[in-house]
Amino acid sequence: MGQMEDLRLFVQVVASGSISKAAAELGIAKSAVSRRLSLLEDRYGTRLVDRSPGHWDLTETGRELFQRASRFVSDVDDIEDDFLSNGTAPSGPLSISIPRDFGHGFLNKELIDFQARHPDIQLTVDFDDRLVDLARENYDFAIRITETRPEDAITMKLGTVEHCLFASPDYLRGHPAPQSIDDLPKHRLLHFGWARRTVWEFQTQKGKRQQIEFQPALNSNSGTFLLDATIQGHGISRLPDFIVTEALAAGKLVPLLPDIAVPAWGIYLLHARERRLNRRMRLFAEDIRAACLSGLGNDPQAAAQS
Amino acid sequence: MGQMEDLRLFVQVVASGSISKAAAELGIAKSAVSRRLSLLEDRYGTRLVDRSPGHWDLTETGRELFQRASRFVSDVDDIEDDFLSNGTAPSGPLSISIPRDFGHGFLNKELIDFQARHPDIQLTVDFDDRLVDLARENYDFAIRITETRPEDAITMKLGTVEHCLFASPDYLRGHPAPQSIDDLPKHRLLHFGWARRTVWEFQTQKGKRQQIEFQPALNSNSGTFLLDATIQGHGISRLPDFIVTEALAAGKLVPLLPDIAVPAWGIYLLHARERRLNRRMRLFAEDIRAACLSGLGNDPQAAAQS
DNA sequence: CTCATCGTTCTGATTTGGAGAACAATATGG
DNA sequence: CCATATTGTTCTCCAAATCAGAACGATGAG
Structure with a gap:
């Protein structure tokens, strides 16, 4: 991470009003949020938020930092929005292996939406409960729902079931x-x-x-x-x-x-160890992760894990 | 790292006018600069700099991104400057073990400058050629110049001799x-x-x-x-x-x-594996690293490694 | 007084990013 | 035209950073 990302996290934390809420919104553990906020305070040598369970108070320094950092954070978000859409549409093949039940019962809408948003991506979705060999069978991603984290691929945890x-x-x-x-x-x-x-x-x-x-x-x-x-x-x-x-x-x-x-079992997004993410893969991973975080829109009551 | 840091790197690369120069100025390998620039272009799906050996040309998109990113990068730098000085002065003990010859012949000025900049830090500099036991002898840092990287501590490579x-x-x-x-x-x-x-x-x-x-x-x-x-x-x-x-x-x-x-032998900054960096240690590490990068000011002709 | 929830700290695991080697590309000079 | 030097790229391995999760302390509410 970097100092700019820490400032963005700080803005998010203040906007959320609590470490636990910010963690849920960011999709990371509250220990990670707590830690990075503390490191930022350590770096600046001053308390930015006076907090304890049930108590939350932005300090004067924290208020000023929030005000100044908020401006550039939205500048960056604007840049991201403009330049992410500014380029050529992502295109090319993207193949995913998804467990049948999970795919049909949970991801159908999201997969269709992804295809609609990126019509030039040739999406191949293989509904299959086998443990596919990612590299040999040439899948970009596989989704697996298991009790223990798969060890033979690079995994991103999307959520739990x-x-x-x-x-x-x-x-x-x-x-x-x-x-x-x-x-x-x-x-x-x-x-x-x-x-x-x-x-x-x-x-x-x-x-x-x-x-x-x-x-x-x-x-x-x-x-x-x-x-x-x-x-x-x-x-x-x-x-x-x-x-x-x-x-x-x-x-x-x-x-x-x-x-x-x-x-709970973990929902994992896997890709082959030697496969660097290309743009299509990254877009898919971001969409899927965001979808799992928000409970896939199907059930807004589903709380993010923390 | 994060997307904001990538934008900052982009600004630096464009300002430098070459990947090799930017790498030297940033103190990282040119492969890392090349890689991150490519990832940024991949992320935005467009070329930002048309480049090859001997050829350098900012694209229209790159020009626009540079213009917009430059603004917030200097905003962030201003925030950093203000808030780093805004807090209480760093204070407390900081003990370093440095090889005698290297310390006297190379770091004297830098150590004195560091002390001057941070008068509340109680700096203890032990000029000693022994392989100190960092944890047991309670040193925050040791500097070692060896052919092979020390394995019994966390090391940061400062440069080569x-x-x-x-x-x-x-x-x-x-x-x-x-x-x-x-x-x-x-x-x-x-x-x-x-x-x-x-x-x-x-x-x-x-x-x-x-x-x-x-x-x-x-x-x-x-x-x-x-x-x-x-x-x-x-x-x-x-x-x-x-x-x-x-x-x-x-x-x-x-x-x-x-x-x-x-x-060449490596110059390594070591700290005990179980020691988390505190603010004084971090300030010292940043200063020392910057000093080694710039050839310690004693010899401006010394080129940064790349 | 007990319980629930929040924040903190620590440890181990995972991910990310950098270093360095090797190689390709290009420009310059002989 | 060829050789050399320098720049940029790619790949692999390793180091460093960061996260997850467990455990625990703190605080407020019932």
Whole structure:
């Protein structure tokens, strides 16, 4: 980063009125915002914001810095806007591999919008749940939703996916809803993936981690398939929010153990290690990142992670 | 870095009129300047400078960007100037360990100037050739001049020190000057360091690496001592430029094999791995780095490395 | 008094950017 | 016309910077 970027962050922080809010708006951790503000204050040898939990007060120096820095920050934004549109339209191929369910359920609109904004980019979207070999199969990007960060590519974390436990009302008529995590193995559990026996991990309201080990009643790599199976009363599944939105709204599914937290999976944007980002890739990455940050416009209530 | 810093670099490049000159003025490699300019052009999707070896032409777009970016860059510089002086004067202890010869022969003026500029900083300068233990001995910084980068600390490379071979005219009256690297082992060689047998490495004009192995006639860790010994005709030594400047000017020493290159040693600024830079350290590091970049003002002819 | 939320600090991991080598391109001088 | 020097470009590796996330302290509200 640089000192100019620090001034821009300062302007953002003051405009937000809190470190936590600024972090959410910027899409970075609040520890990073706190740290950079402190470094700026250290650099200038003076406090710019008097703050503590529940207290926020811009100092006289901070007020003056905000006033002066705001002017050039908007100058820079104007320059960026003008020159980003001033050049030739980006063109050429851009190929993305996206998990089927996530793509259809979450990114369709965004992908179409991106194509509309950049008609000269030849966008290829491959809906595929395989772990593609980015370099060999010549993808620019892949999106993956996993519990652990992929290690064989350069990854950008776009956000997280919350999971919940669901069952249909029909299933629950024949099997009383579980009252605790320990009750789960007594049920028919539908697992995303392939495993003869597997482990689901949870976090209780008190922060205690707990696992269950079980033999899945059903295995599949299709979230849509698992959704359908769950709706038809085949058992309890653990599914990401974006898959179940409609079924929940229609009353076809019921959330279970809502006080239990399922560790979120990360949404990662991957590209091959040796691939430097070109302009199309950068535009796509920025759009996708912004979309995930704002909850993809589909659900403005979705809060940015912090 | 960030997009604002890239615009600042662009302004600097245009003002310099060449990538090589801008690199020298910025104190970074020309590959880095070339790279960042290309990335900026890639980002805006248009050429900002038409350039090739010997050719330099600002495009229309580049001209406009330069004009607009120049304004806010000077705004930012004004803010930096005002706010850096606006705060309380930096104060507190700052302790540095510096090799004796390098410190006395090269940094005295700079250290005094630094103290004058920051009277509230309690500067402690320890002229010591030992490899100090930064953390245990509580130094903020150490400066070291070595062939290889120190690995047990965080290092910033300040510059390089050129070495040459020297002898006194008196010595050369009794021992004909070496005509080639192969002639060297026939001479009495004075070595900086401690070694029963050691190796000196050279690079011929054609880029070929060549070594000699020999038993030093004299070992010492004091450049001053080796200088005196060389002046008194005890043999041939390999010494850094900053030690021999006066003796050369006075005709007390004669350079040998001037077409032969001695691999330069690096000047490194070290601080303990677990030590975060405080304001005093940062000010010192910036001053020292700038001083080394400009050849320490003692020799304006010294060109910046590139 | 307890709980929730905010801000801070620390550590490990990840990303970014620079150094340097190698090479291509171009201009100049012999 | 050829050789050399200098500039600009590209690539790879490594160092440095920065971020994420965990843990903890502080503060306010109920």
